[in-house]
Amino acid sequence: MTSPPTISATALRRSTADVLQAVGVPEADADVVAASLVEADRRGTHSHGVLRLPLYVQAVQTGGIAPAPQMRWVREHGATAVLDAEGGFGQVAVARALDKAREIVAAHATAVVAVCGSSHYGTGAYWTNQLARDGLVALLVSTTGASVTPFGGAEKLLGTNPLTISFPTGGEPVVLDMATSSGAYGRIVTASKEGQPIPEGWAVDSSGVPTTDADAALAGALLPFGGHKGSGLAILLELLAGPLAGGNMAAETTDMWADPSVRMGTGHLLWVVDPVGLHGDDAAIGRAAGFQRRLREAAPAQGVSEVLSPGDVEQRNAEARVEQVPVPGSVLDDLAALTRSLGLPDPRSQETVPR
Numbered sequence: 001m002t003s004p005p006t007i008s009a010t011a012l013r014r015s016t017a018d019v020l021q022a023v024g025v026p027e028a029d030a031d032v033v034a035a036s037l038v039e040a041d042r043r044g045t046h047s048h049g050v051l052r053l054p055l056y057v058q059a060v061q062t063g064g065i066a067p068a069p070q071m072r073w074v075r076e077h078g079a080t081a082v083l084d085a086e087g088g089f090g091q092v093a094v095a096r097a098l099d100k101a102r103e104i105v106a107a108h109a110t111a112v113v114a115v116c117g118s119s120h121y122g123t124g125a126y127w128t129n130q131l132a133r134d135g136l137v138a139l140l141v142s143t144t145g146a147s148v149t150p151f152g153g154a155e156k157l158l159g160t161n162p163l164t165i166s167f168p169t170g171g172e173p174v175v176l177d178m179a180t181s182s183g184a185y186g187r188i189v190t191a192s193k194e195g196q197p198i199p200e201g202w203a204v205d206s207s208g209v210p211t212t213d214a215d216a217a218l219a220g221a222l223l224p225f226g227g228h229k230g231s232g233l234a235i236l237l238e239l240l241a242g243p244l245a246g247g248n249m250a251a252e253t254t255d256m257w258a259d260p261s262v263r264m265g266t267g268h269l270l271w272v273v274d275p276v277g278l279h280g281d282d283a284a285i286g287r288a289a290g291f292q293r294r295l296r297e298a299a300p301a302q303g304v305s306e307v308l309s310p311g312d313v314e315q316r317n318a319e320a321r322v323e324q325v326p327v328p329g330s331v332l333d334d335l336a337a338l339t340r341s342l343g344l345p346d347p348r349s350q351e352t353v354p355r
Contacts, residue, residue: 005332006324007347013038015339015347016053022342023060024067025089033091036122042321043314045177047186048123051331054338055256056089056120062261065089065119071096079108082246083115087263090121094140094268098127101272105136109277115268116246120144120256124164125177125311127270132166132173135285137273140164143241143248143266145255148181149221151231154208156221159250160185161237166311168275169289170282175311180234181222188214188222189257193330245269 013034020030033056041049059065069086071093076082081100085093097113104111121127121142128138144159160179167174179185183202191198192214203217204210211217224230242249247267254262275284298307336346 004326004328005348006326007332009038009042009321009323009325011347012041012050012325012327015335015344016050018344019053019057019335019338019342020060020067022344023057025060026068029068029089029092032095033089033122036091036126038325039126039318040123041325041327042318043123043125044317045123045314046328046331047184047190049331050327050335051186051190052120052122054334055260057338059119059256059260064256064260064262064264066263073100079104079110080112081114083113085115085118087117087265088119090115090119090142090266090268093118094121094127094270097268097270098130101131101138101270102134102136105272105274105277109274111270111272113270113272114245115270116265117263118247118266118268119264120266121268123177124162125166125175125314128164128166128177129173129175129311131272132168132175135168135170135274135276135282137168137275138164138166139271140268141237141241142268143238143245143250143253144185145253145258145264146250147185147222147255148224148234148250149204149208150235151224151228154204154221157251158224158231158234158238159253160222161234161241161250163233163237167288168285169292170285171289172315173311174288174292174309175314177311177314178225180224180230180237182225182230183222185222185257188217190328192218194328241267241269 016034017030037050060067066087069088071085074082074084093115097115101111101113124140128140131138141163146156148158150157160181162179164177188198197212198214200212203222205216205220224234241247245267248265253264276282292309295309300307336348
């Protein structure tokens with residue numbers, strides 16, 4: 001199997017930001033979105049990387065994402081706050097939510113920040129890890145468009161409803177970043193674009209029959225991970241990021257992939273706790289670091305080389321891809337076509353090399 005080409009991380013981020021600015025996104029906001037997409041590719045999460053850029057551009061050009069909205073804080077009370085993203089980029093909204101959470105947690109040792117009227121924010125770990133590196137425990141959840149059937153069902157009623165939790169260790173955090181579907185929607189989109197099958201147990205077709213065909217899966221529904229347990233978790237996360245945060249629920253949402261001209265009204269909920277503020281010392285962080293080491297030292301099962309702490313794979317990818325980032329060839333082709341259509345330089349002319 002041929003390895004994907006690589007491109008300079010600097011060139012990829014610059015090209016991505018230039019594309020966003022070309023369609024009316026302010027420079028600072030374009031940099032925020034570009035950084036999140038490139039970091040996803042660095043960490044190997046290509047389903048949330050630059051793959052998304054053409055869709056974002058289409059949404060901006062057709063009205064599904066407001067390129068320069070006047071986001072506003074509609075309520076602040078105690079350790080809570082609510083941001084109306086006014087149809088803008090989820091990345092920009094969550095960046096503001098992080099700043100607000102830091103401000104609140106300094107006074108209250110905890111913060112709950114809700115975002116409504118938003119859109120896709122990229123990988124959750126990109127945001128929660130920033131807080132964890134500041135010594136804060138962070139949980140982030142979001143609604144999405146309807147793509148998942150509940151346990152025992154055959155219709156799209158739930159979102160992929162991502163859950164991200166990062167716990168500080170004084171070094172790289174312990175982080176869980178997962179969709180509650182068996183597979184990420186973006187990975188199925190990638191498989192469809194590449195003409196590749198998807199794993200068994202990920203989806204059913206439009207008749208409710210299990211399928212490994214990516215196109216049939218997109219026409220049908222994704223399955224929740226872990227059967228009834230994953231389905232139950234997805235439902236509760238939908239309630240947290242939907243009714244509690246003020247966002248649309250999946251069944252009320254027109255997904256960007258289906259019609260980029262419609263605003264999704266996504267909801268996000270960010271909960272942050274300062275362990276030092278809670279206990280008066282950093283013992284919890286030290287214990288987490290010790291547990292992380294213990295996980296990595298655990299005796300591996302037969303045929304397994306090592307036991308990893310959650311987030312280790314993605315962090316190793318990022319550390320190995322500081323300068324050059326592998327990106328699927330079809331994604332680079334789409335990016336080149338997009339830059340060409342906007343009169344911008346081809347990113348592949350800037351330090352792209354085969355692996």
